[in-house]
Amino acid sequence: MIRLFCASLAIALAAPAAAQLAVVPSPVDTSAIQSQIAAAVIKAEQAAAAAAQVQAAVPQPATTVGSAEMVGGQVGTATTYKRGDWVPARISRTGSCVLAASNACMAAWTSAFAVGTAPVMLGDPVAINTAALQPIDCDITGAPTATGVPVKCWIAQSSALTLTALTAGKIDVLPFGAASLAGTTVTVSAIPPSQ
16 A cells, blocks of 8 residues: 555656646747737837927927018918017117217217218207206208218397397397207107108
8 A cells, every 4th residue: 555655756856847848839920910910019109209299389489589670570480489588680779979068079979880871961960958948959960871970059048138139130040059969969860761
């Protein structure tokens, strides 16, 4: 009986090893999984291409200052946009100067016009009359240049005219005299000639 027991134990111990060696799994068909993976890769590549197209169509911030304003405007073809702190180029210029004892000065533009440009004045020079003087009349006394314009001013003179002087034709009073306006600030404005 012991012998029989030992023999059955030997068979029992040997059976699982033999059974493991004898079992061969059948091959798994991975072609369906591989085609699903290939389809997913293609969809991912298509999505990346579509995202790149969308990104390319999104306007980017401008890296240069746009053109100055112009009469009539222009639509433009840039695919960029202005940033919130963008400052456009300005075509008009202002200038100022302080009158000397001769009531004249050279008003310089805040930024020069292009060399060789003869700017067009926007009205007459204006004196900043803070002293509550009589009216002041200012004119340009030479051609405006790319850097500035010469200015001279006169102050209105008050005089007592009598009816006798008026009827006798003795009007030799200059309405604008040579009183000194030294220290008075004068402002000017101009645009380029093409505007």
